[in-house]
Amino acid sequence: MPAYKAPLRDIRFLMNEVFDYSAHYKTLSNGENADPDTIDMILEGAADYCENVLSPLNQTGDDEGCHFENGEVRTPKGYKEAYDQFVQGGWQGLSYPEEFGGQGLPMSLNLIKSEMMGTANWAFTMYPGLSMGCMNTIMQFGTDDQKNTYMPHLVAGTWSGTMCLTEPQCGTDLGQVKTKAEPQADGTYKISGTKIFISAGEHDLTENIIHIVLARLPDAPAGTRGISLFIVPKFIPTQDGGVGERNTVACGSIEHKMGIKASATAVLNFDGATGYLIGEINKGLHAMFTFMNTARIGTAVQGIAHAELSYQGALPYAKERMSMRALSGKKDPDKVADAIIHHADVRRMLLTQKAIAEGGRAMIYHAAQLADKMADALIIGDQAKFEEYDDKLGFYTPILKGFLTELGLEAASHGMQVFGGHGYIKEWGMEQILRDARIATLYEGTTGVQALDLIGRKVLLSSKGKVVRDYTAEILKFCGRHARNKYLRRFAWDLTKLCAQWNTLTVRIMLAARKDRDIVSSASVDYLMFSGYVMLAYFWAQQAVIASEKLEAGDGKETPEFYKAKIKVADFYFERLLPRTQGHAEAMVNPSRTLMSLQSEHFSFDY
Amino acid sequence: MPAYKAPLRDIRFLMNEVFDYSAHYKTLSNGENADPDTIDMILEGAADYCENVLSPLNQTGDDEGCHFENGEVRTPKGYKEAYDQFVQGGWQGLSYPEEFGGQGLPMSLNLIKSEMMGTANWAFTMYPGLSMGCMNTIMQFGTDDQKNTYMPHLVAGTWSGTMCLTEPQCGTDLGQVKTKAEPQADGTYKISGTKIFISAGEHDLTENIIHIVLARLPDAPAGTRGISLFIVPKFIPTQDGGVGERNTVACGSIEHKMGIKASATAVLNFDGATGYLIGEINKGLHAMFTFMNTARIGTAVQGIAHAELSYQGALPYAKERMSMRALSGKKDPDKVADAIIHHADVRRMLLTQKAIAEGGRAMIYHAAQLADKMADALIIGDQAKFEEYDDKLGFYTPILKGFLTELGLEAASHGMQVFGGHGYIKEWGMEQILRDARIATLYEGTTGVQALDLIGRKVLLSSKGKVVRDYTAEILKFCGRHARNKYLRRFAWDLTKLCAQWNTLTVRIMLAARKDRDIVSSASVDYLMFSGYVMLAYFWAQQAVIASEKLEAGDGKETPEFYKAKIKVADFYFERLLPRTQGHAEAMVNPSRTLMSLQSEHFSFDY
Structure with missing residues (x-):
């Protein structure tokens, strides 16, 4: 297993040279905390923790996996200690409010930290990672009481959180959720049902696990408009902020998976477990999507x-x-x-x-x-x-x-x-x-769901292609701004053509979809990949422009080769990977008929 | 794990309707054995064995894997019994000569059988599969004595074989082979060295294992011209055809792999093991490549x-x-x-x-x-x-x-x-x-090795592009022949363009390679993929033409939907997958400079 080394030179190139994070932070209300020294301390500290603590546990964690016995999950050797160090380092609270014990730094620093942690050991990183969804939900939709009860522990990392959406019969299609929430006289709810694929759903790293659960009230409308959100803690919090009685949510088993084996993926059985409504009744899915x-x-x-x-x-x-x-x-x-x-x-x-x-x-x-x-x-x-x-x-x-x-x-x-x-x-x-x-x-x-979200919702439904027009206009402006840059000159023409093609493809599919509804799905993944390649080209062009400016200004005297490498890789990208757009473009514009006309029962004559 | 069902309808479509195997077999000296009844019996028998014996062992074999202890390998539960049934069924000898106990049928039937077996359980199929390399080598290069000693057992399947090429320091680059062969007074050799990645190198399925080993004589020239081939049996055969003394070749360990876990991949240590020269001295690599x-x-x-x-x-x-x-x-x-x-x-x-x-x-x-x-x-x-x-x-x-x-x-x-x-x-x-x-x-x-073999050796060096000219001429002739076929009409134009493009790309790279030697490698995988997509298009066109002819002739009355599905999938292939050729075409023609100019030490500045 390769020992992870944090790519700090590249991270700093992006933060300082390409995207001017320092100026960006000044525009944020909590940006003053993110001064260059603090950032440096975070980058170096995270690198150290990732390289020396998390990376060595990546392969051993895969070998050993998680063990399930009597409803309890044992994470691989060393994971608990590594998690304790994570808590001690205050890493969970990096971008969460100071009032809950966090450091109140901008969200981006959290993402950059997560990138390092995830590269060093993705399976480990999922434990604290899942807490974020839980924290964001409580912060945004919780009552003050709920915030005060859960946030300090979650922000400290001594408690962790989950998001309980999927059930055996449904993942993407959450309208099929069956888990029930029965209102009780005391204002709480009894939650009953089975949730699967719950990452960090059960483990031995924290004192308590706070589940955010999608469930249905007895009189809720069918489908997605009848789903509410509940907080279901593994242990009921006591008045003084400790952990109390064990709730009736039990881990039934954990999955045997292809990979990320050190991350426990739990089946959770809610058997009349005590739950607390969070947010509005029947608006759970909306909250979840925030x-x-x-x-x-x-x-x-x-x-x-x-x-x-x-x-x-x-x-x-x-x-x-x-x-x-x-x-x-x-x-x-x-x-x-x-x-x-x-x-x-x-x-x-x-x-x-x-x-x-x-x-x-x-x-x-x-x-x-x-x-x-x-x-x-x-x-x-x-x-x-x-x-x-x-x-x-x-x-x-x-x-x-x-x-x-x-x-x-x-x-x-x-x-x-x-x-x-x-x-x-x-x-x-x-x-x-x-x-x-x-x-x-x-x-x-899944990729298919993302693709449909992109072309169906984001591009066609909500904006009739405007998002693409706006985005490509930004790219073209960039090309114009750097028209004299000798490295960009080659790229600019490719980018310009591709921007035009992106818009044309969007319009073609939009028009075709009037008569051929399925084309939105049949074109979707090719459209997603086309969009991705163009976007990635734009970001390589941006890096190459900055690198060439640095070289010309003599800024990179100590490491001119770093900038030269950026330009060469941009070259490579434009010559070798970007041409893939053309296969996607050609494929997506075909009518959906070729995909749709074969009847399901004629997909095979042998089995 | 999906239960395997042999796609006999599709296999028969190809054998009987597309490629007229019956006429083909009549052109072979051993073709008369392959009459329709025999073929049917083989197809049905293989399907039965694959569906009912091999397929159920596929997932259990992966779960259990192979176990190594004290130099011995235990295959997963049920593998020995399945192998015994394989031997009893006479499956190993299908296409091997009757004089050695085989059934003397054409090689293609063996390949079709292997496809079914491999689909049902690839890991299992590797055990008898590796014997084939061994048998082919002995049949072609062995003395009569060697043939008589080994072939009957190998053809029966009671012994199995291996090919021992790879060593820790070399796989593709066999010129680096270090294993030594010391000539002995009795005409045998003492073989010493370590071979790795030896599939079926040690297991409990057969009485004996016959290794074909690449090794070097003491005075052999360096590189590939100094490699000879040796037969090194696990047990020295006795005069009466039994297994005698244990040879000094030992399994040092087996690999832990990502998959095909039921197939034992052995490290073999040859410690002065008795070996018998097969073929000519120093011509081992040539023989191996036959x-x-x-x-x-x-x-x-x-x-x-x-x-x-x-x-x-x-x-x-x-x-x-x-x-x-x-x-x-x-x-x-x-x-x-x-x-x-x-x-x-x-x-x-x-x-x-x-x-x-x-x-x-x-x-x-x-x-x-x-x-x-x-x-x-x-x-x-x-x-x-x-x-x-x-x-x-x-x-x-x-x-x-x-x-x-x-x-x-x-x-x-x-x-x-x-x-x-x-x-x-x-x-x-x-x-x-x-x-x-x-x-x-x-x-x-690897794919890279195949790609270089294709463009470097097969297309440029040995034929200056003639193989592509010939092959595309065949495709164009096919298009001409079926120009009036209403389904082919759409495809014919695509195929024609692609044939022209394939030749153009070949010539462009050939010319570029005069000054830019590395382009042969930098273009290779894109060239391979381009070639593959065009070739696959040709085979889909052939299937669609036959299917449409059958439909028009009313031949497919009972299963017209089978033929219609063939045409629809051909449509799909041409509209959705074939466009990928264009990304490959665009990428490959770029000079190799973009790939070659970055110095190795500048690939990273962080690690």
Whole structure:
């Protein structure tokens, strides 16, 4: 398993040079806390914790997995200690309000910390990660009493949280939720039903686990309009803030999964468990979706996390492993063969990983600034601003989540491929990265769900293509602004063409959808991938422009090669990966008929 | 885990309707044995064995894996009994000469049997599969004495064989082989060295294991010209054909792998083990490559095997799982939601799997006829014919192996995706298919090795593009012949354009390579994938033409829907998957500079 090394040079390049986080933080009401020294301390501290505590537990956690016995879950050896250190470091409260014991820093720092943690050990990171959905929900919709009861413990990390949505018969289609909530005389509810796939649903890391549960009141309307939200703690909190009586929610089993084995995925049986309504009756799904974008961007991070880790594993191997000679002549003449990094096709795989990891990181770090602004609007109570940024983020979210997790899979697979047959052997750890990465396109909405959200809801329904027009206008403005930049000149033409094509494709599908409703679905994933490749191109262009400006200004005297590498990888991206847009473009415009006309019973004649 | 059902309708469609195996067999010297009744018996018998014996052991074998203790390997529960049934059924000798106890049937029947077995249980199938390389080598290069000693047992299956090539420091680059062979006074050799990744290198299924080992004589020239081949039996055969003394080859351990866990992958330590030279001194690599094409096509089968199995798993789930409503209106109005097979994007995934499995099968069944002809040339001793067909197969091989295994991975991943989060859970068995499939692009030459073999050796070096000109001429002739076929009309134009493009790309790279040697490698995988997509298009066009002819002739009265489905899937392939060629075409023609100019030490500034 590659030992994780935090890519601080790249993180700082994005924060300081590309996106000017320092200026950005000054625009936030809580930005003054995020001074350069604090940021540095956080980056270095997180890097240290991730490299030295979390990374060594990544492979051992996979080997050992979680164990379930008598309703209890034992996390792998060392996880409890690592979690305790996480709590002691105050990492959970980084971006949560000071009034609850947090540090009140902007949300983006939390995301950057999560990226490091997730790359070092994704399975571990899911335990504190799931608490965030719970905390966000309580902060936004909880009563003062609920906030005071739960937030301090959650922010400290001594309690953790979950989101209980999925049931055996439904995941995406939450209108089918059956879990029942019976009102009691004392204002509480008795919750009964079975929830599955509950990450961090049961474990031994915290004193208490606070479940946010989707359930239905007896008289609730059918479908999504009859769903309410409940807080169901594993242990009922006592008046003095301790843990009291055990609630009747029990872990029935944990899943045996392909990967992220150190993360416990629980089946939870609610058997008349005491629950507390949070938010309005029958408005539970709406509340749940308030932080959907933030949660999904958290999952998008997994794409770059596994691309990065797989790259960190493949790069040294490619430099060490000797095999054959480069076609253009010996590169290591004194050795028995050339290191495989001298073979163009191996470089193609490494550069693809690098382009995905670093380009995807840029996309995420840009979105993180929007998340900051959104959170800030909440803090200052500006609902209009909140919705403005939520809309903006809402356009990015399905692209980031859907596209980056698909590319993360590809990158993880390349990392194995660089190792040849050794990539298939567990001890190298490269295959674990692919297994861990594989969940990312499935949970928090599959790629298909993201794709439909993008084209159906965000592009066509809510904006009739305006979001794409606005976004491409921004790209074109960027191209115009840097028209004289000698590196951008090549890229600008490609970007301009692609912006036009993106709009054309949008209009074509919008028009076709009038008569061919299914085209929205049949085109969706190709549309998502097309959008992702164009967006990623824009972020590579941005990085290349900054790098070239730094080189020209002589700013990068100490590390000019860093900037040169950025430009070369941007080149690679434009020449080698961006052409994939054309296959997607050609495929998506075809009518849905070819997909829809085969009757289900004729998909096979043999079984 | 989906229970395997042999796709006999599709197999018969290819054998009887598309490729006229009956006429083909009449051209072979051993073809008279392969009469329709025999073929039917083999198909039905293999299907029965695969569905009822091998398929149920697929998931249990993955769960249990192989166990190593004191130099011995225990295969999972039931594997020995299943193997005994395999031996009793005479399955190993299907295509091996009657003089050694085989049934002397054409090689293609063996391949078709292997496809069924491999789809039902790939890990199991590797045990008898590896024997084939061993048998082919002994048949072709062994002395009469060697043949008589080993072949009857290997053909019966009571002994098995291996190919020992890889060492810790080298896989692809066999010139680095270090294993030594010291000549002894009695004409034998003492073999010493370590071989790794030896599939079926140690197990409990057979009485003896016959290793074919690459090693070097003391005075051998360095590199690939100093490698000889040796037979190293686990137990020295006795004069009367029994097993004698234990040889000093020991299994040091078995690998822990991502998948195919029921297949033992051994580290073998040869410690002065007795070996017998086979073939000429220092010509071992040449001998090893004689059956490379056949072996690689055997691996190409894995692409379609896992595409097929994953499809067999995903299809029923897509019909049963209810989620959301189709965009074009309710399809299951009485149900709480529509079955997900009514969503266009789910269909896109299923049809992609089907297009890969059935289209790939057609490619393989066509190549199997060439393999028949090649084997027949050997039987009748016609070296020129052997080389002619070997060359022809040599062009197909890297495409089949490289392209189909990559697509097999994609199909296996789609199968998981159709299941949503459930796809990640072991009990469904869908994730095992992806894990098992993942090895296919790594062993028997990685995708990169296949790609370089295709463009470097087969297309540029040996034929200066003639193989592509010839092959595309064949496709164009086909288009001309069926110009009036109403289904082909649409496809013909696409195929014609792509044939022209394939030739143009070949010439462009050939010319560019004069100054830019690395372009052969930098373009290679894109070139391989482009070639594969065009070839697969041709095989879908062939299937659609036959299907439409059958429909017009009223031949398919009982199952017209089978033929209609073939045409619809061909449509899907042309509209949805074939456009990917354009991304590959655009990427490959770029100079290699973008890949080569970044110095190895500048790939990262953080680690």
